[in-house]
Amino acid sequence: MTTTALLHDFCARRGDLAARCRHCGAREFNICQALDPGLQEKLFALALRLQLGKREPVFAAGDPAHYVYNLTEGMVCLSRSLADGRRQILGFLLPGDFIGFEAGETHRCDAETLTEAKACRFERAVFDGFLQDNPETALRLLRMASSELAQAARHEVLLGRKTAVERIASFLLDLRDRSGERHLRTQPLALPMTRSEIADYTGLTIETVSRVLGRLRTDKVIELASTSAVRVIDEAALERMAGPA
Amino acid sequence: MTTTALLHDFCARRGDLAARCRHCGAREFNICQALDPGLQEKLFALALRLQLGKREPVFAAGDPAHYVYNLTEGMVCLSRSLADGRRQILGFLLPGDFIGFEAGETHRCDAETLTEAKACRFERAVFDGFLQDNPETALRLLRMASSELAQAARHEVLLGRKTAVERIASFLLDLRDRSGERHLRTQPLALPMTRSEIADYTGLTIETVSRVLGRLRTDKVIELASTSAVRVIDEAALERMAGPA
DNA sequence: CGGTGGATTGAGGTAGATCAACATGCGTGG
């Protein structure tokens, strides 16, 4: 089963969390995860639906932040790069995540799709207006932002204080858990990102990523169906390898 | 000049950004940085003023998140620790920062003062209610959260992709810039945190922190008035050492 | 003053980086 197929087939199983898109007719996962259905309907009415190709930039650091996006299908990668080419990947976004809400006038990082993806795009001013008119939604968004901050904190622990093995194990578990929360398939887990992107997420090199994944495989902790799909065999071992809580 | 003195003497210079506390009469830096004066007054009316000692815990990871705080004086350190004692410091907070706004029911990290400090404390429900009634404030808070996320992103780059020298130089410049934004004294810059805390912020060891600071001193890039106060001598050099943008 | 916790300095070790060679698989065009 290809990565793309894996990522698309969640459609069938999101049931209660899904809403039918009035434009394309497809069921889509969306903001309803965070919002009441009524508000979600209202918000959705303000959105332009975007169909994005695989490995397509959504925006780049420094671009004027005209739009806010809500990812509804596929995976997007956020990163920041230094002028000499060093890159840090900040996270891999899943359906339901907001992208590009900025305090200032410009985007602070790069956003690029890893897979084909769909997103709802809002004019910044329109989005702000909606939040003004629906304080309940603003508070909800604020809680989502707080969750993102907690996620960033876990990532900082990973980058600052974990070993290579702990980083890779934590990365796999985190991706699996987040996929699970959003009712995406978690077994086998899709890894649409390259080794280079895993390296830039974990603060390691591609060689180290490859070696650690290889070691997890020979230790029978995971199986690599392909380079872009992992099956967790020994969950307990993987959790142990991710380090103490 | 002691660290505490350095941290307190900003009072005299915050002028336009300050409001007089109706309880203790002291001028204090506060939420007005982010809010209109009218709203700030209303919000302040809901707060309990807290006087905190040096190195006093504000809350710990896992504690029920009953309160939201706004730091008005002093410095607070946010951190997360692993069960084996490894610690990652997420940031050093300055007057004006909010602390403890959570998506869930409990705090996700530890918060401890580095200096004597003052804070406004809000009941969570009261705070939420205020945001409901003042959508403009909620939007403002959302922008502040977005700034924090951007700060976290810079920290992730530091932890994942920078060398020891770049980390220390970046840390010093960041602290200086943020102090400047809040009209705190930046020369000499107060470092109320220990080497161990700098190490846990930068993902290094105390020995490496000490060596790098020593090297910056012998290279005449900084002067160490004491272990807890730095004067930047060669700003351009420090910026070069912080790595490419 | 003398003790104690933090900071500095030095010597040596190691996890992960770097450099290099090779393998694999996937998209493309025949």
Added chain:
DNA sequence: CCACGCATGTTGATCTACCTCAATCCACCG
């Protein structure tokens, strides 16, 4: 449908930035 070529991934050998361990120094506080 298959062969080719290039990008991506793997594996091995060596190097090094930073860690670890250990000794000493120093500032602050009683």
